[in-house]
Amino acid sequence: MSQSVISILNKIKIDKSWSFSDKTRKETSYITHGYHRYPAKFIPQIVSRLAEKYTKKGDFIVDPFGGCGTTIIESKIMGRYSIAVDINPVAVLITKAKITPINPIKIEKEFEILKKKLEKYNKDIKVKVPTHERIDYWFKAEEKRRLAFIFSKIIKVKDQDVQDFFFCGFSNILKNCSIWLQKSNKPTRDFGKEPSEPIKTFLRQTKMMLRGNAELFELLSKKGYLKISSKVVCTDARTIPVKNGSVDLIVTSPPYVTSYEYADLHQLTALWLEHTKDLSDFRKRFIGTSYHSKKDLVLNSKLAEKIRSDLLIKHKKTAEEVSTYFSEMNQVFVEMKRVLKKGGKTCIVVGNTSLIGVDILNAEVFVEQLQNLGLKVVDIIKREIPSKNLPSVRDEKTGKFARITDKNKVFAYPTEYILVMEK
Template identity: 30%
Template sequence: MITDTKEKIIECAKLPSKNEIKLYDTFDINDKNVTEFTHIIHKYPSKFIPQIPRWAIEEYSKVGDLVLDPFLGSGTTAIESLLYNRHAVGFDVNPVARLIAKVKTTPIDPLKLEECYTNLIININADTNIKENVIPDIPNITKWFTEESIYNLSRFKYYILQIEDQDIKDFFLITFSAIIRKCSNAEYRSQKTYVSSRFRKPPADVFKMFDRRFHQYLKGMSHLYNSLRVNNVSARVIASSAADFSLSDITEEPKVKVDLAITSPPYVTAVEYPAVFKLEYQWLDFFADSEINEHRKEYIGSDRYYVNQYKELQKTGLEQLDKQLEDIFKVNQKKSYIIYKYFEGMRKNIQCVSNVIKNNGKYVIVVGNNTVLNLEIPISEYLIMFAQQAGFELETIYSYIIKDRHLVFPRNGKGGIINKDWVIVLNKVN
């Protein structure tokens, strides 16, 4: 471990143990391995690096414990929990996230996957008919996809849906989902799904792309499958809101409580998941185009509000936050309301976790502060205050530098770029 005192950044290969971490330390983690096991499966915006839940699991839980991630996303916490022989449970409102997380945490015999893939390709090659009945009703679909991509995607989808084994079918559906953006005319690198009018990206070939992803994912799955052979644990992915759940949603066993909770919640006014997954929702038959706006309301951090909701200034009871809400309200009433609703959602989430976690259980929240209308919102500080009201005390807080530029995204307000995340460890005391 090298400490650069000028920058006060501590370089390390692995995060040190909890006893060696001082309040407000900043780490630069050099371990670039973030795609091991099934972590490689599917892109997901604002994933956290596996090293963070891994650290929390090693420090604050033991074999056989139950680990909750209330904003599960693509399942990073759940994979690490299984690998460390802990049970995992998680919620998410995004159906694509839930399917990715389910696939990433369901070990499947790689030989079965290979056999199934061979049959899939044989079936598709033997049948040259377009499968009209599985093509989603995407408005103006030929803006989004070439005729050739639609033709090939329809054949893949049709034959994947014929697979009988549900776990194997889900694995192939996620492989299919992972190639949709690449095989469309939409920009690949941007989070929002849009077709550039200036430069039309050539769509990738469906067969080649599927083959590449399948082999990458197969390798990750073999690794997971072999590593979990001796572990007697499982993961559950639940379609529910992180701001409204109780113990009965998590476990049917009367005396069991959550031992450890780890999460990276959404950031205020940051990723619009429904805008990211617009095409995947429709090809996977989760939502029709006309239903996506309604679905946006389910997200903490959503901006789907009407004038009559935000014309009055709202207060949270936290003095410093209310002052910021007032300042923002003077310039932009809607933004003020969006931030208010974000913190209300997070407050409810922290209360729900407090209700289901055992005494002395830890809630580890990974979050960045962001800038709205040139105003820095210290999300981490406000979350600590809400947590104190909900029966937690602050155990420790440190930060780490975000390395992967794909995980760093501009925020509303000029130049609001998050380049480090805070790790807040809360201890349940009463």
């Protein structure tokens, strides 16, 4: 079984029309897509093309690893109902802000009020600054004080949608205003960094978001889709809050095993907005993290078992992490099957990688697991990932992520698959 899945995927040729390499940043970050950076986010055009092909107006779309909300934003502007799930409260905050069109007149007014308050900042003004040691780890005193001032004004905004909108902007400026090593996906401090000035940066960020919101509001009003329901829920992908057999299409891209530590990457927002006081507990909730492993795993794939034994010879801990990942992904697939309608499709965007010299064939394993659960292959698309979207590269020998500029490295995800399967 697994051998045939490997050869099927090996034979698939790259379909250039799915790389969207001609799309400019402006096109991939139109409406609200550009509000907030997020690792491994979708190009919106992938979602809209899949939704166009496999659904019609009024259908129901779900993304169990919703991230910053790309799937449900595209669903909404196409008149499809949708729900996104993500375990990361920061992802949920961003998504909530991005899918909620606010009347531009109202938000402009709120912005002017906030701006006037922020412009009153001076060094004698009384500000209650947070005392968390992790905040002190990342922020210098003056930036911390200014951020605390912005925070104290946003928290007073009464309208929840407006408050979320401002907090989303606040969240996106935190890295720039801290000593977090710029462009690094690993939490590293840069003591030589000159952090951005928080108030100016926040106002600039919010102005960009005001334009995105106005664009979204206008588009949805024109199409008559302002009331199309799209929801985001902070929960585990194994507990999608929808009825059995109710979903027409799932579009998702799962986390990769030990690739991004989302909990680490979003710790600044999680700390400021008090999503967590304890980072180690926060980390354990994520699939693909290196912070937990379990026993009695059901891999539901011969290939996954082979990968586990190949890894075991080299490094027991990595073997455990990868097995835990495949087993947890199988649990997500069981849940996805539960919510899909008969004939409903699931589109999983996934790349393969390599760890300590062993190929981690995520796509092949997923196809095998889904087939073993009774789903059928409808289509498998192989797409190139334009380099501007590459998350990072891996060192060939160690399997660790390295800087993209380093020579002698191999690209971790030069291509990826879109697995289209049917219940």
